[in-house]
Amino acid sequence: MHYLDEGPRNGEAVVMLHGNPTWSFHFRRVVLALRDQMRCIVPDHIGMGLSDKPGTYSYRLDKRIADVATLVDHLGLKRVHLILHDWGGAIGFGFATRQPDRIGRIVAMNTAAFPDRNIPRSIAFCRLPLLGAILVRGGHAFVRAALVRTVTTPLPAPVRAGYLAPYDSWAHRVAVHRFVLDIPMRTSHPTFPVLQQIETHLPWLRAKPMLFGWGERDFCFTPHFLHRWQTIFPEARFQQYPDAGHYVLEDAGEKFVPQIAEFLAP
Secondary structure, three states, X not given: OOEEEEOOOOOOEEEEEOOOOOOHHHHHHHHXXXXXXXXXXXXXXXXXXXXXXXXXXXXXXXXXXXXXXXXXXXXXXXXXXXXXXXXXXXXXXXXXXXXXXXXEEEEEEEEOXXXXXXXXXXXXXXXXXXHHHHHHHHOOXXXXXXXXXXXXXXXXXXXXXXXXXXXXXXXXXXXXXXXXXXXXXXXXXXXXXXXXXXXXXHHHHOOOOEEEXXXXXXXOOOHHHHHHHXXXXXXXXXXXXXXXXXXXXXXXXXXXXXXXXXXHOO
């Protein structure tokens, strides 16, 4: 597992968990804003970013949660704050509900950590047997489409190149496809009970300070998901961006990143 580790070692630490099909590059502006005041740990999930991309690996939510716990133990972090996006929400809230005493403040963006049957047709299409693999791993469709559909303001060419860089071959896109396949749309799916357990334990975290940043023009995590979070964590702070898409840090980073820094300030 590759991870970025920047900032003072004698202060508080924040762990940032990305989703699919991004990598630690997604948090570059957050790291620049925080690294002078706190330690920033930004892993690339196995199969993503600069981490190893094995052909044989679980690639299930439960293993991803265990990977984060192993990393936190490896670094000797006693207490951490979390910044979560997309699949990073399910992974991070999974970790937090298993070790709530270790968690400080939580920032979450356009994510879910509970079973839900709402899924865009385009993503469901990528789950089809054989055809899904051809599109996602062979045609590079998932990553390339994300660069357009996740933002309302076109990304500059160097930023697009940054998101594409780790996923330059069929073999290197294995986890992008496996993340899609791990969405539990049926109760028989092996990840369904894991996600259901996370949802059941989310109330354990209600005392934690939370900040949600939400791009309202997200084609995937629509306002439906935001409303569910508002019901689960009514005391949380919700910052909505009407003109931002799924990649809220790209569309509204100049507004939201300073709010994250203020929220996490020691």
